[in-house]
Amino acid sequence: MSGSVLIAAGGTGGHISPGVALAEVLAEKISTFGFDAVYLHSLVRNKDNPDLLNPPCLVLWHNVPQLGGLRTLVYPLLFLYPFLKTILLFHKLKVKAVIGMGGYSSLPAILYAILFRKKLYLCEQNCVPGKITRIFAKFSEKIAFSFPLAEEYSITGKTIGNPIRKRVIPVTLNIRQNENLHEGKKNTVNVLVLGGSQGARQLNQMILKAMENPDIANKYKFRLLTGTSLYEETKRKSVGNAEIISYANDMKPNYEWANIVVARSGAGVLAECLVFGLPMILIPYPYAADNHQKENANYIESQGAAVTIHSTSEDPTRLVQILLGWKDHSEILREMGHTSLALSNVNAAYQTVSYFFH
Structure with missing residues (x-):
């Protein structure tokens, strides 16, 4: 042709x-x-x-x-x-x-x-x-x-899988940050929070409230990508040691840093988290067209790579419950990471084009 x-x-x-x-x-x-x-x-x-x-x-x-x-x-x-x-x-x-x-x-x-x-x-x-x-x-x-x-x-x-840009794909596949997690309070777990390009006030506030729990604050280190419009507001309200970032053009270092991702459930974020073998806590955007984020999250959860919180409020109760449940059980994160990686397709872009034109 x-x-x-x-x-x-x-x-x-x-x-x-x-x-x-x-x-x-x-x-x-x-x-x-x-x-x-x-x-x-x-x-x-x-x-x-x-x-x-x-x-x-x-x-x-x-x-x-x-x-x-x-x-x-x-x-x-x-x-x-x-x-x-x-x-x-x-x-x-x-x-x-x-x-x-x-x-x-x-x-x-x-x-x-x-x-x-x-x-x-x-x-x-x-x-x-x-x-x-x-x-x-x-x-x-x-x-x-x-x-x-x-x-x-x-x-x-x-x-086939969601096509992923080359600059996001890990240099070394099979990265499993959670393989190095061990039990005990000294072993910090890194949590990356993604609200999308426009940010998500609900996620930011939920995390800040969760950090008020001393067990959460001692065990977890948070990095919030707030979105440019919500950066000042989130920075002002933050009282813990969370790392507050407005926007990151290069997401690869953030994914490599993380042990867990808290995010909405758009297809792009899900695909990127999967190729890095990351366990997820998904909070679907409740007003997405045809409620598609809910179905995306439910699918990833059904496969064992995520836990979903269906909520429109900033109440951190369920988030705190999940994080406390994982605090002394790093084997859960390791298993979820393996599942996440197994669901990924780093070659989705090439396979999609080949499917269309061969």
Whole structure:
């Protein structure tokens, strides 16, 4: 297949990051997969996204409007102009195949593939398929899943794993920080807290309250990645020895430092924690579309790599209970770490591209 392949990288980090991981593979081995060029297609507002600051290929920027609110009635008119620009550009670049990563911003590329009979492939990151996957599955050649779909959904595809960027992948695989944990108060357990790119006030406050327990404070060392907007607030409220960081462009050192991760349950964070063999305490974002974070967390918990807290409050009671239960039982963390690693797929990006084009 000559011509070019285009990756519609979505409007949020959860769609962008795996799209960039696929672009890395294609850019490196473009002729192997039968194309002349690879492009990323993303929203103008994502120009400052860390994954797109130094991309592996040319990024084509667009500004298709978001659907919803008062715009719904006039959306077709608002959509038409950027879509016509997309058609002309894609014709010029000889786009022959489109990989949709999900989200409304992938709509122009997907519609182009359907209308002009180009090959369409879809990637679904979550256990609950998004609207794009559900609507356009019947038009796609193949669909790659990051995790098994929740049982109420029956969409044909292959579960491969969430594509991970090269810069996040561990240099030495099979890193198991928890192998070196031993019983006793002198053996500190490192807990990495991730609230996502925008941060999560609930997680930050829950951790700070948990640290008020002296047994927790003595045994666990916390590192909070608060998100830029919540950094000052969290720093001000912190009274313990927690390490407060607003944002980290390079996540690898943080994962290598951690013994446990406390996080939301977006697909990207889950995939990255798995390749580092990390046990997780997952607190799903309760307002995520179709409650997909809940299903993601439930799947990882069902496999034995995580414990889930379903809560909308900052009450630390359950978190404290879990951490105290693990305090003198490092064998639990070791076993969860082994399970986590077994669920990972460090080669998901290459395997996804190979599945689509071989």
